[in-house]
Amino acid sequence: MDTSSYDPSAFPAFAVTVDLVVLTVRPPALEVLLLKRPEAPAKGTWALPGGFVKPDQDLVEAAEFKLADKTGVVVDRAHLEQLQTFGSPKRDPRMRIVSVAYLAMVADPMAPELGNATWTPVDDVDRKALAFDHAEILATGIERARSKLEYTTLGTSFCSPEFTIAELRSVYEAAWGTTLDAANFHRKVLATDGFVEPTGRTESSGPGRPARTYTAGDADALHPAIVRPA
Amino acid sequence: MDTSSYDPSAFPAFAVTVDLVVLTVRPPALEVLLLKRPEAPAKGTWALPGGFVKPDQDLVEAAEFKLADKTGVVVDRAHLEQLQTFGSPKRDPRMRIVSVAYLAMVADPMAPELGNATWTPVDDVDRKALAFDHAEILATGIERARSKLEYTTLGTSFCSPEFTIAELRSVYEAAWGTTLDAANFHRKVLATDGFVEPTGRTESSGPGRPARTYTAGDADALHPAIVRPA
DNA sequence: CCAAAAGTGTTTCCTGTACACCCATGG
DNA sequence: CCATGGGTGTACAGGAAACACTTTTGG
Known part of the structure; x- marks a missing residue:
């Protein structure tokens, strides 16, 4: 045929x-x-x-x-x-x-x-x-x-082109309906290769120390799970 | 319409x-x-x-x-x-x-x-x-x-209806082309709820202590990753 | 008694988690 | 100078990995 x-x-x-x-x-x-x-x-x-x-x-x-x-x-x-x-x-x-x-x-x-x-x-x-x-x-x-x-590191796809770690954290908190420890989340993200890339700039909204901004990293890389409380 | x-x-x-x-x-x-x-x-x-x-x-x-x-x-x-x-x-x-x-x-x-x-x-x-x-x-x-x-605990679906822990281990070793520590694998499987159910019987093949047999557990349950060496 | 495989104990190390603390800004 | 959020340090607990050791069989 x-x-x-x-x-x-x-x-x-x-x-x-x-x-x-x-x-x-x-x-x-x-x-x-x-x-x-x-x-x-x-x-x-x-x-x-x-x-x-x-x-x-x-x-x-x-x-x-x-x-x-x-x-x-x-x-x-x-x-x-x-x-x-x-x-x-x-x-x-x-x-x-x-x-x-x-x-x-x-x-x-x-x-x-x-x-x-x-x-x-x-x-x-x-x-x-x-x-x-x-x-x-x-x-x-x-x-x-x-x-x-x-x-995965896909959380970044929910963020604006340039974002702060806190913004990224709010993505996870919204998706899971939980609150995450800001300090540990911060470290975990920065410790994961290809998750985020620093821009060198900072951004301020209201009082408090200005946050450094980042862009999405290159990796769809798997990484150990972001802390998800029971 | x-x-x-x-x-x-x-x-x-x-x-x-x-x-x-x-x-x-x-x-x-x-x-x-x-x-x-x-x-x-x-x-x-x-x-x-x-x-x-x-x-x-x-x-x-x-x-x-x-x-x-x-x-x-x-x-x-x-x-x-x-x-x-x-x-x-x-x-x-x-x-x-x-x-x-x-x-x-x-x-x-x-x-x-x-x-x-x-x-x-x-x-x-x-x-x-x-x-x-x-x-x-x-x-x-x-x-x-x-x-x-x-x-997941799906490794059991590659096993015969009644199997030993060693048989289950060989599934993982075949799929990944690795060798796993028999002792740690044993503990890990038994520690995971719904992974396997004991039959109370044992099975012997050649020399060595006979192995207890198990059937597949009820869970598609997620579990911490089975040891996978780098 | 010896080899081989099952199964248990134990130690070491690493990582997740909690939380105290310092830093930098706006008002 | 105080409140607020960003970011760092640290100590503790739990789990993974390595491996010594005991158990139970066949020859």
């Missing part, structure tokens, strides 16, 4: 979509981007951003495109990774749709509310009210994000 | 497949199940087991079916998890195919060679010779398996 003798009707046809769990941190909460669906099915209910993959489009490309489309986030300043694929036969009433979910971590975006889009603290999301199986996708995304914070 | 007004031709059609990275441990090697493709495309080259998903079949079901089909492994005695989805437009010459890859961990199966299937040590696989993008899928699967061994 070669290309010319291939018969497409021999194989079942699926629609393929990407859905995005776009997370950001706006202290003290971890928040997710939700869109109000403008059309059926599930018109008017909240849903994750997403859409159909084009015939010649790579999956990541499709995800990047949707991300830029909905948030205006420049892709190289965000972390984007494949999350999981959801393909239950009954997940969409229209037809058989397989959805490849992506997880995006972005720094606090300018526009809190843009039209029918909204940032919602993940603990405030009414899971019953989400369209399709998006509650499950969201839960998977949050779990992945929390666990990745523990083992 | 409701179901009756839906127009399938408005959305691009994809084929969806599952591909399986089926791993086992046959000391001292971590091995993968490969099949010689019986038909075009890539006829005669080695490939991962897999196939098209049926229109009303869930993705996991499809993976379970293929696993039972190719290995005869009873599914409840194996670990099966979704790995990653591969969907580059060019990955198959015939048409646009999105493949959902699964990782299976099975205990040493009876039949080493069954027809055109073979178990191959992962370090001996000729990656250039694998069909499609299966080298990439395989690499992802191996990496995932190694990392899961480190943080």
Whole structure:
């Protein structure tokens, strides 16, 4: 069998979509981007951003495109990774749709509310009210994000281009709903190669000693877990 | 738009497949199940087991079916998890195919060679010779398996129903290509809740004190990393 | 009795954690 | 000069790693 003798009707046809769990941190909460669906099915209910993959489009490309489309986030300043694929036969009433979910971590975006889009603290999301199986996708995304914070240096992708250690710490505190020892956190971050790079500058907000600022390091490097109290 | 007004031709059609990275441990090697493709495309080259998903079949079901089909492994005695989805437009010459890859961990199966299937040590696989993008899928699967061994109690899924601590240790040693301190490994496993359950029986092979046997514990529980020497 | 493998004890070292303390700024 | 947050020093506790040692079998 070669290309010319291939018969497409021999194989079942699926629609393929990407859905995005776009997370950001706006202290003290971890928040997710939700869109109000403008059309059926599930018109008017909240849903994750997403859409159909084009015939010649790579999956990541499709995800990047949707991300830029909905948030205006420049892709190289965000972390984007494949999350999981959801393909239950009954997940969409229209037809058989397989959805490849992506997880995006972005720094606090300018526009809190843009039209029918909204940032919602993940603990405030009414899971019953989400369209399709998006509650499950969201839960998977949050779990992945929390666990990745523990083992990688990805916390920096939630921060502005230039940030202080305290700002980085607030990311972890928001994501986990805990408080961390500032002193130990400081040391731990600086001791981890490739986590942050010093800028040589400082930044002051209100009283107190000005904080040195940093940029994200080069590493997706694994590191011993950032202190996570029981 | 409701179901009756839906127009399938408005959305691009994809084929969806599952591909399986089926791993086992046959000391001292971590091995993968490969099949010689019986038909075009890539006829005669080695490939991962897999196939098209049926229109009303869930993705996991499809993976379970293929696993039972190719290995005869009873599914409840194996670990099966979704790995990653591969969907580059060019990955198959015939048409646009999105493949959902699964990782299976099975205990040493009876039949080493069954027809055109073979178990191959992962370090001996000729990656250039694998069909499609299966080298990439395989690499992802191996990496995932190694990392899961480190943080979970899944090592037991590579063992026979009733096993000794030494047998479990050989799993880790095979997967990582290291040797572990038997004494410390022993303590660590027993100290982790839900890792193994004692049977009360013992087992002897050759000289030396007989070893107590255990069955797999109930937990996918995370645990501090099993000792992995630098 | 000897070799071999299972399993236990013990010491050493390192790292996480808590918390006291010093530093630098705004008001 | 005082309150506030940044940053450093330090002492203690718990766990990992190395390895000596005891136990229980087959030959």
